[in-house]
Amino acid sequence: MNARLLLVEDDPEIARVVRDTFLREGYEVTWATTGLEGWEDFQERSYDLVLIDLMLPEMDGFTLCKNIRWKSDIPMMIISARKEDEDKVEGLQLGADDYVAKPFSLVELKARVGSLLRRWRRYQGVPDLENKTAYMNGLTLHWNQQKVLIHGHEIDLTGKEFDLLKVMAQNPQRTFSKSELYQHVWHQVDADGLHTVTVHIKSLREKLMDPVKTPQFIQTVWGKGYRFIGEPV
Template sequence: MMKTEKILIVEDDASIARILCDHLRKEGYSVTWASTGKEGWEDFKADEYDLALIDIMLPEMDGFTLCKTIRLESDIPILIVSAKTESDSKINGLDLGADDYITKPFSLEELSARISSHLRRFRRYMNMDESKALQYHDGLVIDFQKEVVYLMGEPLLLTSKELELLFLLAKNPFKTFSKSELYEHVWQQEDLNGNNTITVHIKGLRSKIQDEAKTAKYIQTVWGVGYRFIGEIIS
């Protein structure tokens, strides 16, 4: 019986990836394979997945960074698959948002059981009656599903980067992001000293959502650190 779930595998060892892909496809899953962390992030952004299997030792972007980056965007189950057995690696992976840590070598039957278990829990979570559009005090509405932002009932013309910044902040309310974290997550490039990109885009975003820095309703400046989203949801 064909399953509907899509699984993203991020593994730089082609032989291991081939075994995983073949096995999971025989199980009925739709599988996408990425061989680098950066490729895995690009694949994740280009499609919708139900679960991700991520190795730690990856070129371009390591598995921990990829796990953290995906978790900021999505609640899908993330399973780290690694030859590292040290408890510090496991703790680090789980602290960054991974749901499970599987140590190589492992049996394919065990992998299937863990995937099935996490997908069952995720389906229950997704079936909760939770609106994708959130309405905040002072007229701001964010529809994450349709990727539309309204202010006082009127749609806002945000640039793609402004939209990404707002979504990242709003999906992680009261979490403080440094300017470097925001830049590296949204632009997917290493932040350089003297880079003023985030400051400029936050200023433009604030102007469009009519949010003054000194009396912030939505995006608060954490002086010396960065920014956080403080919008109050209307219940």
């Protein structure tokens, strides 16, 4: 097996051709038919490269690219019938590594995938994130163990609270809207979830002993959302 690919494509004819092509080349391929399904698949397994269509049901390809890039530096390739320069620029700005317009040559697609994987493997020896990170004001995050300490004392976070803290801490100083956090942590796009985010952020702050008016870790950006401002030691 060369690599494990995640293919997110709602057109069954195109998806089957692409999937079968890479299966014959020795790749392992997971096929998702919606953006939300692709996001769930990405959360459940590790992949070496993701192929993403832009025009997807439930969660569009732009949002999926953004969510994946928040979590991982994995190579991402957009395959789309949308050929406008604006779409290409937006996709690349969201973290995609390449953009292939439909209809495309399968020979070219295989070559581009192989090139991205070679580059990824070249730099794969450098860890994306240390096992733990210590911040000023006593906060320590143990990433793999999902453990959080304040001044050496472990605090009890729920899974969702840890996931909220993790996505913000891994993207420091970046402002996340409530809808973005809900999509990333709850894997849904329901607008009713914004109150859920507010409640969990409030609980997370209380456990971190992080006051709203003088925050050390989670800052409210009024009218926009939240961002992590903790400074690594």
